[in-house]
Amino acid sequence: SRAPRTVTVTGAAGNIGYALLFRIAAGGMLGPDTPVRLRLLEIPAALRAAEGTAMELADAAFPLLADVEVTDDPAVAFDGVQHAMLVGARPRTKGMERGDLLEANGGIFGPQGRAINDHAADDVRVVVVGNPANTNALIAAAHAPDVPAERFTALTRLDHNRAVAQLAARAGVAVTDVAGVTIWGNHSATQFPDLTHARVRVDGGWRPALEVVDPAWAAEEFVPRVAKRGAEIIEVRGASSAASAASAAVDHMRDWTLGTDAGADGTGTDAAQPGAGTDAGPRWTSAAVVSDGSYEVPEGLISSFPVTSDGGAAWRIVPGLAPDESLLPGTGGRLAATVAELEAERDAVRGLGLL
Template sequence: MAKEPVRVLLTGAAGQIDYALVPMIARGVMLGPDQPVILHMLDIVPAAEALNGVKWSVVATTDVVAACTGVNIAVMVLVVANPSNTNALILKEFAPSIPEKKHNLSDKYPDVNHATMKTPAGEKPAQELVSDDKWLNGEFITTVKQLGAAIIKARKLSSAVSAASTACDHIRDWVLGTPEGTWVSIAVYSDGSFNVLAGLIYSFPVTCRNGEWTMNKVRE
């Protein structure tokens, strides 16, 4: 039996990131190839003309009520725009009707301590295979963190595809769940675990089930 369509709301829809994100969602990268989706695209009135560029088989509007009507994936709020930690904290403070467990943000930091690489002999720790802790913990991390700025400098445009791909992966884990026995790093509000000040938005190891995340305190 075919699944019921899921309505997904994208804000800032005329922007570069959403323009790259739309085809990824449409072909099932985010919610799976067997999940029909109906996209609702919202942007501000000055962007209405640009919004027409993505207005095909979607709800594209500058009206907030029209954009949000019937939406399934919007109460799950993913913050992408920098400074993402600050923006997520502002959202948490000024949108109190959205439960804290529905706020997440997408940002980049390579966790070299837990990264693995696939080899013919199975998955191996990245640190073991690279055998250069100085490079992994120095130049590599710096390069990844500054990748967005480097792309903007080279293209004179945002690193939209990278951000869109990250957002897709993030929502997929959040909605469909993390594989059994695994966890992912997601920036969520702190409850004081891992000696991080309570109330801050910070990256923690979490597992996801049924659209909810749970902090993996075994890693603490």
């Protein structure tokens, strides 16, 4: 087997952490040949609970789990980290203003970014899950001047997977018969889940999704359903998405590290790799990555794009996939609106001195 990889999970005692750690330790993220060293970061009040999770990790006797360490010190947690999963965040509580929320999270993601800057391995890859994820990633990146900005990403893969699942259900096909979905912009209700380049396999052949499903459904039901799915889960489940968020975080880091084409890495977790090994045409997934100015997203914003990875250090933004207004009127405006929200969040944290 290969050399162990060091994976740090923050918010390790939380709901997502509880689902995430066991998937990683089982080899679902880095593959069946790669041992993992886990570093669990928590705040002091939750350290004991994190210790309990570490005890359960030991009790699972995972063959790939080389080591587990629990700490409340970011310098220890990020020492030599290669895969940083930043899940722990300050939730919005009743009566909290947006500025308070951004400031509280700045107090978490600024120091964590600095600790990554000072202690991470050269090949570190960071995915921010904790909300507001895009802006928290921006804050962390700003505090890590020695780490290339392309290594800081935010999770929109859950939104992507939700979109794939909704389209598959509507078209009456398997998720593996759906390709070409894109999530644009912010991981928030303003996001734009875009089907204008999506394809669906029907009777063995790939067809444009908007010829298979009703465009009115795509505009009026699909977009708000995906964008507000988090709230729907809370309403039905009585708790926020946890296992699906963990699964998406695994998908994100796996595809980034092993490559989007490698999906079939032997772990059997590539169901969200649409059209793998078929004639589906070009394939991509969605991730919030630092903009290079593509699609008129201001350079430096961390915004969701259609992306691929060849397993290298940076995701690649796929060109030529601007939302097609001729298929869904108003779609271009939706992309501009979610990007405007990201700019407003960036300006707010800049105003608070967090960038």
